[in-house]
Amino acid sequence: MPKVTAKSAQEFVPIREIRDGIVIMKDGSLRAALMASSLNFALKSGDEQQAIIFQYQNFLNSLDFSVQFFMQSRKLNINPYLDTLKDVEKSQTNELLKIQTKEYIEFVKNFVEASSIVTKTFYIVIPFSPPPFASAKGALGSIFGKLQGKANVSERMDDNKFEEYRSQLWQRVDAVAQGLVRSGVRVAPLNTEELIELYYGLFNPGELEKGKAPGLIQQ
Incomplete structure (x- = not known):
């Protein structure tokens, strides 16, 4: 019977690295x-x-590249807000206000738990593939990307190439942002920390309800 070699979870994640607000796929x-x-x-x-x-x-007719629109639903995490209220409660010198603050904390906590309040966040993913990887199949907009063969996950993209590709990608980002603003939609690019939290939530559903994503460990 052939020996089965277990694969690490990292091999199933199509991301090589995230830096300067850009996701670099494998x-x-x-x-x-x-x-x-x-x-x-x-x-x-x-x-x-x-x-x-x-x-x-x-806006849609002006695009000559693919984009992906997706919505993320997440149960509302009010723990940071409750922690702030608890600090206020501890600092209260008036006993009546202290009791009222404690009752308010319990009210908010019970209300959110009973109502199962869900927050919805909307995202647009803009891709860019260097010429050797360009494809007209429309799959480039996928937030997870597409693995082609066995990639060297330890290889870091050259800084000069990264800046060149980043500049071209950012031209697309500006075009998308301007088109959506004309439609009355406000947009903001995600930075590195926000991208890490987004992908962590996608690969670990439910974990972010317990708190923030773990910090990025620099190798």
């Missing part, structure tokens, strides 16, 4: 991510709705 391609605000379309007037649709249509 296949050599790059990803940037924007966090987008929501838009209450139903509350807009008919003319405003038509204007938003028209601007969004123009």
Whole structure:
């Protein structure tokens, strides 16, 4: 019977590294991510709705590269807020205010647990593949990317190449951001720490409800 060799979890993660707000995949391609605000379309007037649709249509038609839109739902974590309230409770010198603060903490905690409040966050992922890796199959927008063969996960991208590719990727990011702003959607690029937390949450569903993602350990 052939011997089965166990693989480490890292081999199943298609990310080589994250630096300067850019995700470098094992296949050599790059990803940037924007966090987008929501838009209450139903509350807009008919003319405003038509204007938003028209601007969004123009935005999609202007793109000559693939992008990915996705939404992340997560149970609301109010522990940091409760910790702040507990500090306020401890610092209270007025006994009545101290009791009221404690009761308020219990009310908020019980309300959130009973209601199962979920937060929704919207993202746009913008890809860039250097010419040798370019593909017209439309899979480049995937947040996880695509592994092609056995990649050398220990190889670090040359700094000069990284800056060149990063500059070209950022041109795409600017184009996407401007198009969405015209549609009434506010966007902000994710930095390195935010990208780590995002991917950690995707690969470890439910873990972020217990707290923040572990810090990045520099090799």
